[in-house]
Amino acid sequence: MSETGIGARVKRVEDQRFLTGKGNYTDDINRPNQTYAFILRSPHAHARITSLDASAAQASEGVVAVFTGKDIAAAEVGGLPCGWQIHNKDGSPMAEPPHPMLVADKVRHVGDQVAMVIAETRDQARDAAEKIVVEYETLAAVTATDAAIKDGAPQVHDEAALNTCYDWELGDKAATEEGFAKAAHVVKIDVVNNRIIPNAMEPRVALGDYDRSTGDYTLFTTSQNPHVIRLLMGAFVLQLPEHKLRVVAPDVGGGFGSKIFHYAEEALVTWAAGKLGRPIKWVSDRSEAFVTDAHGRDHRTHAELAIDGDGKFLALRVSTLANMGAYLSTFAPAIPTYLSATLLAGVYTTPAIYSEVRAVFTNTVPVDAVRGAGRPETSYLLERLVDRAAKQTGIDKTELRKRNFIQPEQMPYQTPVALQYDVGDYPAVFEAGLAAADYSGFEGRKAETESRGKLRGVGISTYIEACGIAPSAVAGALGARAGLYESAQVRVHPTGSVTLFTGSHSHGQGHETTFAQVVSDLLGVPFEAVVVSHGDTAKVQFGMGTYGSRSLAVGGAAIYKACEKIIDKATKIAAHILEAAEADIEFKDGNFTVAGTDKSMAFGEVALAAYVPHNFPHETLEPGLDENAFYDPLNFSYPSGCHICEVEVDPDTGVVEVAKFTAVDDIGRVVNPMIVEGQVHGGVVQGIGQALLEGCVYDDEGQLLTGSFMDYAMPRADNVPFFTVAQKSVMGASNPLEVKGVGEVGAIGSPPAIINAVVNALEPLGVEDVTMPATPMTVWQAIQDAQAR
């Protein structure tokens, strides 16, 4: 391994600009003659707009224009599209109500966009928006997931009877019932996967620009996937052809899923920039982000596990109610179904599984993918259920897991819920986790904790996730309205330096470093000679973007393919110049050598020859060294792992402290261990946030009570410890780099380990269940309730 190649702990190239204040985030970009947009939003969760008077706003100082829902309706632009279609049990398509850019008739959640004011300054736009008079006829609202399907619940959309978006199923119901008929034990659980708010530190920003001389539009936006935004906005909303529309996602300050989706503000500023012939910038403030960025999770699940007399799992049946919010966000319908229910086998051999999911509309912010997206819900359900099963059957929780693991020799393993795992060694990862966590030393630490008057618990989770989204054929069969491949272009310059154009997007992941490591390693060129370009549809050929831990597994594979093409072409050039047969050219360490001779050309010499070709055979060899590749994955990749958490609980106050956290993950080949560890740290803390701190609270009228950082508990430095992070890599993943994905493992593996630890700590007090977030109040109440029984 070289000091900068695959596997090396290379310091990040992007850090210099970020550390010196020279990052280029969307709000740092300004265009000549720029105006500013402010969006007036609904203060009500559910109401009819009976009148709207914008005349005072129109006349307000500095105002350039005011647009309302009626203007949008008259302009005949489209609503925001949904990218995934789910079908009901009876084969009919899901309910898909319209999602307008500005609402004209009925608002459906607090924060729904009602009007856009454009003015010379931000403050003028905001001042003018306060002068818009909107009269609302308020309606009863429904916000809780389980309340949406009750008789008489307020109806969010006329198109969705009983607030139901879809009622879907997966698996063999009859085989599952047979499993239950043979069961020695049936273990039941009800879990709530709490709604969380993604809160990337950079709020969303959209800057629309229109070139009056060419008629070209440019949108600068905080996106994880600028090409997807161009496709969705251009083709479905504004009907702008792609060659007239450029979308740029420059430095982006975190995404965690929330910046995948196409949002109304992007289309509004682009559309209005064309109308006004001036650039328009919209910047979300944090309060706005809380009520407009798509939220995550919000599933309520009942599950039952059938187990035989030897502790082997026989069957699993799962019923989930999933909250979609007020409208369907871009990927929303896929989260509880194809990204969640398909993982219900976990790492276990459960032979029969049946799952049903009912998705509902409520008067809340739309819900979509947040780091993990469906998979944290499944890992949480399974691992809570397995711990409960251990208690009910009297089998030790490590032993019960071991008895049910899929064994490495069973690979590839076809699960009963559609997926086929390609490689994995769950017993080995589990043992590595127990060893790294010094699991056998727990009792000693517990005694020490108890000597201080506190309780200590240990919780285990094993998980699997499907990453590298997604094989296009599979995705299409499952309802995706797009293929989910990735592209890469490797442009070798005449002097041997390289620009990589990638359709993946980096918003914290460090692609400018890891992707350069891959290219440098494959082509044998110095790391410093590779620059990574991403995030601009005018530069990069196409891209499906970054989410679902797909960048290296899919985007990296495209890079690998493009580099292969470069080597093939360079081999032809070297063979021609060295007057040898192509088959005799060996490429190693950046040199093309005629086998068995000392005749050799360095990579840079071949590059120069490619662009200064004096005698290439016209028929068979083109000048230039610039190759494009699109890679469509053969299968998902399947990271797995074992997370072990120890907590200390103060029984008097209910305060939970994460005392020790160990994550051992199989993420396949590691390109940069430093970046991998950072991804796990960040993911685990988002999991700690969901498990202990973060909860989204709506009141009965649909007001978001946790609508600021003063009310919504983000994890802070003093809420978390240092972590023990290690990899137990199993090679052979179905992509050329044999990588699996690491962005989400922390958020998927950690919540069940934490809550299992809390429940374990409270067992002596008779507590059997604790809900997320396990705040001091929740834990204290659980203790009081148990003591009262």
Added chain:
Amino acid sequence: MPTVSMTVNGKSVSADVEPRTLLVQYLREHLSLTGTHVGCDTSQCGACVVHVDGVSVKSCTMLAAQADGAEVVTIEGLDDNGTLHPMQEAFRDNHGLQCGFCTPGMVMSALDLVKNNPSPSEQDVRDWLEGNICRCTGYHNIVKSIQAGAAAMRG
């Protein structure tokens, strides 16, 4: 409109601003010092931390007019023509940043901690960062960075 004058990163600057202009707006919009970021509207996240007369301040919570006559240092004022300050270097060496958005505030805040506590313990650092939120790193490498930066500054 009142005139405000101050020294920013060693340079004297002066401008007429609306009275309601926040210091962070003045830095970003009038001086194009966009390294200082706005991550919230309730003085919680700390992405906007700068130094005013040597003390770390959330520049979203101070009017530009209140900084009249002050010495202000932003993230752009730390490096020496691209050579990183030891605290910046420590963040790079310890992977103390991912998306980079909270980073300027973290670095500016860390420097104020180290000024008063040259050898902070892990708990000192965690407690000090109460007013700085990061969503990417899980704080693990930020805490390590600040301790390493402090060590480098002690020499």
